[in-house]
Each structure stands twice: as structure tokens, then as C-alpha cells.
Amino acid sequence: MFKAMDRNGNNSLSPVEFKYAMRDYGLNLSEIEVTQIVKYFDTNKDGQISFDEFLRAIRGDLNERRTDMVHQAYRVLDKDGSGQVTIDDIRIAYDVSFHPDFQSGHKTADEILSDFMSLWETHKRDHIVTIEEFEDYYKDISASIDSDDYFELMIRNAWHIAGGEGQMANTTIKRVLKTNPDGSQEVVMVENDLDRKVRAGAGPGYAGIEV
Numbered sequence: 525m526f527k528a529m530d531r532n533g534n535n536s537l538s539p540v541e542f543k544y545a546m547r548d549y550g551l552n553l554s555e556i557e558v559t560q561i562v563k564y565f566d567t568n569k570d571g572q573i574s575f576d577e578f579l580r581a582i583r584g585d586l587n588e589r590r591t592d593m594v595h596q597a598y599r600v601l602d603k604d605g606s607g608q609v610t611i612d613d614i615r616i617a618y619d620v621s622f623h624p625d626f627q628s629g630h631k632t633a634d635e636i637l638s639d640f641m642s643l644w645e646t647h648k649r650d651h652i653v654t655i656e657e658f659e660d661y662y663k664d665i666s667a668s669i670d671s672d673d674y675f676e677l678m679i680r681n682a683w684h685i686a687g688g689e690g691q692m693a694n695t696t697i698k699r700v701l702k703t704n705p706d707g708s709q710e711v712v713m714v715e716n717d718l719d720r721k722v723r724a725g726a727g728p729g730y731a732g733i734e735v
Contacts, residue, residue, distance in 0.1 A: 526578050537562075537573040567664070579667035586659065586666055593676050594662045597683040598655050609658065611644045611651045622681035624669065 529537055529545035537545070543558045553561070565573040565581050586594065601609040601617060618640060625631040631639070643661060644653050662679075669675045680687065 526575055530575075535575050537578070539571070542573060567660075576664045576667050580664050583667050586663055587672070589672050590662070590666055590675050591659070593679040593685075594659050595655065596685055597679050598658050600683050600685055607655070609653045611641070611653060614644065614653060615641055617683060619682050619684065622678055624665075624678065 526537075529541060531541050531544070539558050539562050542562055543553060543555075546553050546558075562571070562573060565577050567577055567580070568574070585591075598609060601613045603613070615637075618637065620626055620633045620636040620640070623631075623636050626633055626636055640661075644651075644657075665678075666675060669678070679685065
């Protein structure tokens with residue numbers, strides 16, 4: 525449906541494209557009506573309706589499982605439990621390698637990180653990203669992902685959240701070599717490897733290793 529409406533193939537609908545598409549479906553909308561509808565769909569305020577914006581409006585909000593995963597990610601970033609996350613927290617922690625656009629080859633890692641950070645840096649003078657804003661971002665991502673399992677794995681990998689079973693199990697979690705009091709050693713998984721002390725290699729008896 526969207527592809528048929530997108531006459532120039534740029535993956536977004538201009539007001540003119542939307543107007544003609546509605547006419548094809550038998551709806552003769554006025555200029556005011558077109559403007560109001562486009563404004564409703566256009567969450568990033570660029571004057572057009574992107575494919576993700578279209579899907580999000582059609583599919584609605586995150587379901588309970590997806591909402592829970594997004595909130596888990598936010599809690600991982602909220603190191604001090606203040607209920608607030610800074611832009612720098614996000615920039616340091618975000619792993620783009622499991623982003624759908626990176627895996628599909630549509631965008632480079634730098635492009636994804638730049639796009640992701642521009643969402644916050646352009647409008648956030650206080651440098652604080654609230655849980656509501658964080659959730660809104662993932663509503664757009666969620667709209668183009670059919671599988672709850674894949675959405676969960678994407679979140680776990682992007683923010684290095686331990687857990688998940690079977691195909692949802694996170695494989696990006698950092699492993700460390702732990703030296704026990706008796707001198708023996710074992711490989712253990714760090715459940716939250718975004719912790720700055722762990723990423724810096726801190727902690728007595730532990731050493732980061734590649735597995």
C-alpha cells in the first residue's frame with residue numbers, strides 16, 4: 525500500500541503524493557485536510573510521512589512485552605537511579621551493530637549513530653532524555669519489526685542486556701576471567717557490561733577476555 529503511494533520511491537510521502545494517493549482510493553481531500561493528516565503522521569516534523577511513521581500510526585503503541593524491554597534498556601542507562609538519562613550516557617553505550625538498517629546494509633554504523641544522536645541533540649538543550657522520549661524512539665523502530673522475538677533481541681544487543689532464551693539470547697555480553705581466592709580461574713558473564721567500571725577493566729580478580 526505504502527509503496528504504491530510513494531510515487532518517486534524515496535520511502536516517504538509528500539503532501540502532494542498523499543493527496544493523490546487518497547484520490548486514487550476515492551477520497552477527495554481539501555488542502556487543509558491533507559495538511560492536518562500529514563501533520564498527524566509526521567512525528568519528526570520534516571513535512572513528510574516516512575514509511576516508519578506510516579507503520580507506527582497504523583500499528584499503534586508498543587505492546588507490553590516490547591514496552592518492558594525498552595524500559596529495561598532505560599534502566600541500564602540510568603546508572604544512578606535518578607530516572608533520567610543524559611545524551612552522553614546514550615552516545616557512550618549505544619551499540620549500532622545490531623540495528624536493522626546496519627544489518628541490512630541500508631546504513632553505515634556512523635550514519636546510524638549520527639541519526640540516532642541527532643534525535644536528541646537537536647532539541648534537547650538540557651541534555652536529558654526522558655523515558656517517554658526514549659520510548660517514542662522505539663515506537664518508530666517497532667513499527668517496522670513484526671516479530672516480538674527479534675525486537676527483544678535487538679534491544680538486548682543494542683544495550684548489552686543479559687538474558688533471553690534460545691534465539692533471543694544475547695551474545696554480545698562481555699565475558700571476564702575471574703580469579704577465585706583459591707587461585708582457580710573461570711569465565712563468567714557480566715550481566716550489565718555497560719557499567720563503566722567493568723568496561724574500563726576495573727574490579728579485583730577480573731580481567732576482560734575475548735570469547
